[in-house]
Amino acid sequence: MIIFKVENLVKYFGGLAAVNNVSFEVQKGEIFGLIGPNGSGKTTIFNLISSYFPVTSGRIYFKDQDITAFKTHKICKAGIGRTFQVVKPLGRLSVLDNVIAAAFARVQTKHEARDLALETLEFCGLAHRKEILAKSLPIGERKRLEITRAMATKPELLLLDETAAGLNPSELDTAIDLILKIQDRGVTIIIVEHIMKVIMTISDRIHAINFGQTIAHGSPEEVANDPAVIEAYLGEEYAHR
Amino acid sequence: MKKYAPFLLLFILIIFPLVIQNSYYQHLMILVLMWVVIGSGWNMIAGYTGQVSFGDAAFFGTGAYTAGLIASKLGLSAWWGMAFGGFTAMAVAFPFGWICFRLRGAYFALASLALNEICRHIATIWEDLTEGMVGILIMPSFLSKIPYYYIALALAVMSVLMVQIVMNSKWGYYFLSIREDQDAAESLGINTHHYKMISLNIAAFLTGMAGSLFMNYMGFIDPEVVFSLHDISIMAILVGIVGGVGTIYGPVVGAFVMVAVHEFFRTGFFGFFKGLAALTGSEHLTVAAKYIGQAHVLGFGILVVVVILVLPNGIVGDWGKIIRKVIPMKTKGVTT
Numbered sequence: 203m204i205i206f207k208v209e210n211l212v213k214y215f216g217g218l219a220a221v222n223n224v225s226f227e228v229q230k231g232e233i234f235g236l237i238g239p240n241g242s243g244k245t246t247i248f249n250l251i252s253s254y255f256p257v258t259s260g261r262i263y264f265k266d267q268d269i270t271a272f273k274t275h276k277i278c279k280a281g282i283g284r285t286f287q288v289v290k291p292l293g294r295l296s297v298l299d300n301v302i303a304a305a306f307a308r309v310q311t312k313h314e315a316r317d318l319a320l321e322t323l324e325f326c327g328l329a330h331r332k333e334i335l336a337k338s339l340p341i342g343e344r345k346r347l348e349i350t351r352a353m354a355t356k357p358e359l360l361l362l363d364e365t366a367a368g369l370n371p372s373e374l375d376t377a378i379d380l381i382l383k384i385q386d387r388g389v390t391i392i393i394v395e396h397i398m399k400v401i402m403t404i405s406d407r408i409h410a411i412n413f414g415q416t417i418a419h420g421s422p423e424e425v426a427n428d429p430a431v432i433e434a435y436l437g438e439e440y441a442h443r
Numbered sequence: 444m445k446k447y448a449p450f451l452l453l454f455i456l457i458i459f460p461l462v463i464q465n466s467y468y469q470h471l472m473i474l475v476l477m478w479v480v481i482g483s484g485w486n487m488i489a490g491y492t493g494q495v496s497f498g499d500a501a502f503f504g505t506g507a508y509t510a511g512l513i514a515s516k517l518g519l520s521a522w523w524g525m526a527f528g529g530f531t532a533m534a535v536a537f538p539f540g541w542i543c544f545r546l547r548g549a550y551f552a553l554a555s556l557a558l559n560e561i562c563r564h565i566a567t568i569w570e571d572l573t574e575g576m577v578g579i580l581i582m583p584s585f586l587s588k589i590p591y592y593y594i595a596l597a598l599a600v601m602s603v604l605m606v607q608i609v610m611n612s613k614w615g616y617y618f619l620s621i622r623e624d625q626d627a628a629e630s631l632g633i634n635t636h637h638y639k640m641i642s643l644n645i646a647a648f649l650t651g652m653a654g655s656l657f658m659n660y661m662g663f664i665d666p667e668v669v670f671s672l673h674d675i676s677i678m679a680i681l682v683g684i685v686g687g688v689g690t691i692y693g694p695v696v697g698a699f700v701m702v703a704v705h706e707f708f709r710t711g712f713f714g715f716f717k718g719l720a721a722l723t724g725s726e727h728l729t730v731a732a733k734y735i736g737q738a739h740v741l742g743f744g745i746l747v748v749v750v751i752l753v754l755p756n757g758i759v760g761d762w763g764k765i766i767r768k769v770i771p772m773k774t775k776g777v778t779t
Contacts, residue, residue, distance in 0.1 A: 252630060278632035286630070292623035303616040307632035312612060355632055 205230040205390050206359055211260035213243075213250055213414075220246045222414040223260075228359070233381070233391045235405030235422070239434055243414040244394040245287055248361050252277050252284050264359065278307055283357030285348035287364045287394075293337035297328060297347060300336050304354035319354055326350040326380060342373040349380065353389075360384060362393040366400045378404055402426065410434070449692070453600065460592045469588040473660060475702045476595035477653050481675075482682035482694025483602035484649035489680070490689040491610060492642040493622030494544070498555030500675035501539075501562040502532035502647040506654025507669040508566060511579035514658075516572075521581050524655035525594075532651025533644045535562070540643040544636050547625065556672075563670035578665030581658070591660045598656060599695075602649050607691050609645065618642050622689075650679075673740045678705070681743055685750050687757025696758045704746060708739030 206228040213221040221243045228234045236244050250257050253274045262270045269280060278284075292300045301319035302312070309315050323329040328350050331343060339347060345365045352360055366377050374397070381404055385391060395401040401408065401422070408425040410418040418428040425431055432440050456476075460469050481499060489495045509531040510524020535558075543554040566573045573579070585591065609615050617638045620628040625635050658664055669675065678701060686697025716735055720728035754761040 254626070254629075273634070274629035275632050275634045278630060284630050286627070290624045290627035290630075292620055292627060294623060295619055299616065299619070303620045303628075303633075304631045306613045306616055310613065315613070315616075351627075351631065 203230045204228065205265060206392070207263040208247075208251070209261045209263070211247065211250060211262070212258045213246055213255070214258045219414050221250065224411060224414070224416055226409050226416075226419065228390060228392060229406075230390055231385070231388060232406040233385055233393060233404050235401045235408040236392060236394045236411070237396075237401055237408060237425070237431075238411040238417075242412045242434075244411065245363055246414075247411075248284060248363050248392075248394065251361060252282065278355055278357075281356070281358040282361065283352035283355050283359070284361040285345070285352050285363055285365055287367070289341070289344045289348050291336035291339065291344055291347055293335065295336055296332065297334055297336055297339065298323065298332040300347060301332075301350055301354045304351040307355040322350055322354040325383070326353060327376065342369050345369065345377070346380070349384075353384065357389060359390045359392065362391060362395075364394055364396060366395055366397045374400065398426075452695075456596055460589050466588050469592055471702060471706060473588060473592050473595045475698045476592070476599040477656055477660075478678070478682050478698035478702055479599040479695050480595075480602045480653040480656075481650050481679050482686065482698050483599075483606050484646035484653075485679040485683045486689065486694050487606055487609070487618075487649070488642050488646040490683055490693070491606075491615070491622060492618040492639060494639055494643070495548075495552045495680075496555040496643075496646070497552050497672075497676050497680070498539075498557075498559040498562075499646075499650050499679040500670045500672060501535055501555075501558045502650035503654040503657070503675050503679075504562055504566060504664075504666070504669035505532045505535050506651030507658040507664050508573060508579070508654075509651070510655040510658035511581065511664055512572070514581045515574075515579050520584070521655075521659050522584065524658060525652065528655030529648040529651040532647040532654065536643050536647035537640070540640045544639045544643075556676075559670065559672055559676050563666050563672075566666035566670055573666070576665055576667070578663055578668075579658075580663045583662045584659065591656075595656060595660075598652060603691060603695065605645070605649070610691070614638065614641060673743070677740075677743060681747065683757075684747065685757055687759030687761070690757065690759040693757050693759040700758070704742065705739060708735065708742045 204227045207226070209225050211221050211224045212219065224247065236247065238244050249255060251262055253272055257270060261268060264280060264282060267280070269277060272280065292303065295303070298319060301323055302315045305315040305318040305322070309318055320329070323332055326346060326349055328343065328346050331339065336344070336347060345368070349362070349365060362381065366374055369377055378400060381391065381393070393401065393405065405422050407420065408422050409416065410425050410428070410431045412434040417430040417434060418425050459472060463469065481503060484502070485496065485499055506524065506528030509528040510521045513519050513523045513527070514521035539558050543551055546554055567575055569575070610618070617628070617633050620631065620633055621635050621638060628635050654669060657669065682694055682697035682701045684697070685700050686695065687693030716728060716732035720732050750757070754764070758765070
């Protein structure tokens with residue numbers, strides 16, 4: 203079942219096409235990888251989906267509903283959570299309060315919000331840090347807080363924007379475990395990632411873009427062996443070996 | 444101990460006018476309580492929601508004029524202003540917030556400054572309605588200060604409780620999220636524009652109520668008094684900053700300190716310069732004594748610099764720091 207779909211997405215910044223005619227469909231329950239070199243438009247696609255800026259043209263559908271014109275907060279309420287590549291912790295609040303604020307998207311009373319937040323912190327492995335101010339967390343745990351906060355809004359679709367970047371190898375393994383655990387809960391995931399170890403191991407399907415345009419899509423093996431992808435990452439001479 | 448401090452303070456405030464019969468001190472305490480209300484309102488929008496407002500006088504003046512006009516135009520008691528003042532202030536806040544919350548940070552602050560000036564000019568120029576610079580004079584209802592004192596106290600307690608209840612609810616978490624990161628807040632399903640409006644309207648309501656109280660108590664208002672940038676808007680910010688931005692009891696402490704500082708300057712250091720001039724017979728000191736009373740804005744400026752350097756989180760916010768500074772001094776004093 204297709205849960206999420208973008209059709210002919212286009213975004214111009216002035217005369218520059220940051221995203222140019224990108225279309226893809228995401229199946230319910232899968233991990234969908236979005237890859238591409240720096241500046242290829244991955245984060246822009248996320249920002250278009252979560253409506254941080256308006257699309258130039260194209261349509262976005264979630265659960266057969268056209269959400270292109272939804273405001274950012276309504277996108278969240280509709281069931282799409284996201285994390286930020288440049289983490290945005292609510293710095294002077296405790297980790298727990300960060301997650302409680304998110305939990306209020308689904309529950310009304312403080313008691314319920316606290317319960318949901320504690321449960322989510324436990325699930326994401328951040329419960330031992332709950333009393334600490336978010337700004338004093340190290341980067342690895344800040345990334346984890348981003349995921350925890352998004353999970354507390356009970357999303358059906360989760361957009362992960364480079365949540366593995368800047369992590370050390372052992373943190374990387376726990377991050378992968380967490381993402382797979384989230385998938386087990388039935389949450390569909392779209393992940394933007396540079397670290398190939400992560401994206402190749404966990405993605406069910408991958409969509410590769412460069413200069414805002416689709417260059418390949420398919421299973422991780424297919425995409426990894428695609429000449430256009432190799433060219434985009436390593437340069438033309440490697441593509442034809 | 445800390446848990447009972449608010450109740451102790453409330454008890455002291457309740458018995459204060461019965462113990463201290465001096466009407467000058469009672470007058471100062473009424474002002475302090477009024478500033479607790481205004482400071483709590485400012486703290487709500489600026490301290491907790493992070494939308495710094497330089498325009499509190501717009502709401503204060505609207506509340507004051509509501510009470511004044513009810514008395515002068517409709518011939519009713521000015522106390523009706525207490526019922527409507529908060530709502531007319533919200534009526535000013537609503538369109539202002541609707542438009543200006545598209546601005547962020549310093550730009551919103553500048554817009555609120557403009558709102559302050561617009562209101563002051565309207566009140567000055569629209570003489571048919573407001574009597575312009577002549578102002579509005581009403582007969583005070585009570586000769587004694589004690590009724591005013593208890594009304595102000597009730598209003599102050601209501602404001603502090605209101606802030607406390609709101610900050611413990613969903614709204615409170617949403618306000619803090621908006622302060623910390625507006626983009627992150629949006630991604631968590633928070634309609635930031637909507638919740639900024641709620642916060643601003645709570646602030647406007649409290650400030651408008653304080654304005655109505657001011658009209659009833661002082662018996663006289665004119666645009667320069669109630670729409671004053673430095674005596675109302677800036678003073679509200681100082682009450683917040685000195686007491687502690689984003690703390691429940693910050694405005695309470697800030698109101699005490701700022702009313703004292705304001706009075707200190709207004710009276711020329713409690714008549715110190717006047718006394719000195721009379722004692723020495725120096726002409727220069729006589730002139731200085733005259734001007735020092737008008738220099739309180741300069742004093743405010745210096746105070747802000749000192750507070751931001753020494754206590755960036757205000758007296759309540761940095762209370763732990765103050766205690767640590769004081770206690771080693773004490774122990775040192777004991778050993779030597």
